[in-house]
Amino acid sequence: MDRTIPYKIYLSEEELPRAWYNVKAHMKRQHPPFLDPKTGKPCPREALERVFCSECVDQELNETDERIAIPEEILSFYRMFRPSPLVRAYFLERMLDTPAEIYYKFEGNNTSGSHKLNSAAAQAYYAKKQGLAGVTTETGAGQWGTALAMAAAFFGLKLDVFMVKVSYEQKPFRKEVMRTYGANVIPSPSDTTEAGRRILKAFPGTGGSLGCAIAEAVETAQNRESCRYVLGSVLDHVLLHQSVIGLEAKAALEKYGVDVDMVIGCMGGGSNFGGLIAPFMGEKLMGRNDIEFVGVEPASCPSLTRGKYAYDYCDSAQMTPLAKMYTLGCGFMPSPTHSGGLRYHGMSPVISQLYADGYLRAVAVEQKRVFDAAVAFARCEGILPAPESAHAICAAMDEALACKRTGKKKRILFGLTGTGYFDMTAYKQYNDGTMSDSSPTEEELERGFASIPRVPAAD
């Protein structure tokens, strides 16, 4: 085995990025602004500030600064779990017997188990800096809720997490981690909000949905003094925070003189993929590289590969402003699958715009193939991946096997966003042979598209 590059490239703390990378500063076309669903007009800044922390709104709207400094307090928090390793997948290469070089940036070495902590740290800090007493959020699979619980504990913020009831019941250990970090975890729908009570009345005994949990979290934040709502993906400022992934990966590769040909990431709301590709994409937009960017989504929730580029609600409860994005329709219901973190009807507006402009491609993969890849990876690279992350592994393995057929020695980087330690129910299904694949039928897609709102014409 040629070992000119170490298995794991750790940057030193001095090499930690001190600014996030704002890819929008180099985009030829910016994504259109959020619209007020009632008027069809762009949302005023003040409307966003009633929901989100002010500095996050600043970042959300910033289209000009390539670098946005990371405050010292957030850097200090990052040092608990960053820099994360860039791993040369020698064992995976050997198993696949491929001429390709495979690298992965591993974000799972922290108690939240994923990259979510990068934005949680930032958003909790800004809330504290703004003098807020607390924040609210929703969580489905639980990685975001856990990450925010850790950050809120660290910065001394009160946190209420509305957890989709079916997850709350099926993932008691996720809930317990959040409680251990001091968060108040409420199964959603709950009777603590108007939105929750309305749903409970209309659908007694429902297991809840992300859309309902978002509505409850937003309502709670708005009804409280000194409280804001925070979101773990989709939005531009979340992608900005996640750019630390790509910046570290790029610095580590440059340290060893490696130019990658391809960057692969899984996509749910798009924050991990957006963060991983940001600095590489920025250079591509400036004509400095010709990297191929590949986003991987589940076949069960194929927003880029089968969705429409349209203005849609960010939540299924139709409470949020409208965002221009690839969407399956806010009313789309993906068939139950365990990659909870990828079950989102839409896609980050930044990623959507880049996709519309032809700067990246997308592939959709079926669940059983994803778990085949996950298990093969676990056995040779030692890390049991999150089902979400395994979508990227699957696509990277496909590319490496294609290299084996063509003899090309491509250099592939993929994002390994997290670990699957709290996803063993899904692994059990796989091990028991009871896991199934599913893609929406054309009819199901049409039903989803029917929920995309008609945007009123602005005067």
Added chain:
Amino acid sequence: MDRTIPYKIYLSEEELPRAWYNVKAHMKRQHPPFLDPKTGKPCPREALERVFCSECVDQELNETDERIAIPEEILSFYRMFRPSPLVRAYFLERMLDTPAEIYYKFEGNNTSGSHKLNSAAAQAYYAKKQGLAGVTTETGAGQWGTALAMAAAFFGLKLDVFMVKVSYEQKPFRKEVMRTYGANVIPSPSDTTEAGRRILKAFPGTGGSLGCAIAEAVETAQNRESCRYVLGSVLDHVLLHQSVIGLEAKAALEKYGVDVDMVIGCMGGGSNFGGLIAPFMGEKLMGRNDIEFVGVEPASCPSLTRGKYAYDYCDSAQMTPLAKMYTLGCGFMPSPTHSGGLRYHGMSPVISQLYADGYLRAVAVEQKRVFDAAVAFARCEGILPAPESAHAICAAMDEALACKRTGKKKRILFGLTGTGYFDMTAYKQYNDGTMSDSSPTEEELERGFASIPRVPAAD
């Protein structure tokens, strides 16, 4: 915050130790040999080789070589998860407002979640090198079984894990991780062995015990062609493999010119503590330092602080040779506690001898204080610790608070052996306020001591 030392000190791969450290080479007195319980005579080498891999027996009996080379194949496996970080606990120091400097060596950044992988990798490799088809083992809490499953998958060995039935049922996710790595996990007692059938007949419906699981694993290995039994703690060769922890910690500290005053570790069978202290202790034995070594055990299973130094069986089924060790008696039943990995009646013969000779001290801590420490640590240092590891955190915090009172600026190193992601049932008890403390009464201790065998006089 003074930051002359980074938060995390990672060694480079070139700095990875290439030999284990055999502390026995410097011990003034070796621990007495294993005895055959029937004859009272030392166990012949051949008897050990019928149970364990030959190279492990070599290492078990080696009292002379300070360094034993780590084979390249094991080094290669180690690179998947080593070097592990040495962390300067700045956040913990700040929270405690102590003049002490606190460092911890964190072994939890791997899918097994603990240091156990260090010895699993070695033992699986030696089994493969010996040409064996498979190995057997037992697991209680599950960390060892998971580690061995990972190593067996990597080296292509068949693995049967006898898992204490009550754990098998209460920790379905641990079992699922092992299955994902291809291990065959059997609830013990089972009807696949004579030992298991005997127990099932005598105690229908029993939840099993570690002693019974050991008996089943040993019997299965001995009845199979090309199979041996492997053990995850207690034995000298396991401590040898774990010396990689101490060697890395020492190298990282030396890199920054830090001399520690105290090394603290939790103790169950003693392998993590023995490995952490090995190279520091070796120098103490040579008169080169005056470090204080502190082993921390649960008050519910206090083998060093309240046990007897005597020959005893290593298992409660009384099948193994006799080892000279501090013991509560092989028949001692600790009250149910969730630090499953520390519920062992005896203590590593090496640690026992060092304790008997006055080279280390031991403290016992109650469970609720341990969880107080675990939660405080999680919230400021970001890592949710395993309950076992939290015993060391608790003692380190006590020492740091003592420094606050005395004004002494001690340098404290402790071993953070693993993460608690599969221990959330215990955290739930703590969060719910239903956790209780327990120490054995004098009467319970006496009942345990009564199970210590009388050793027949050798001729």
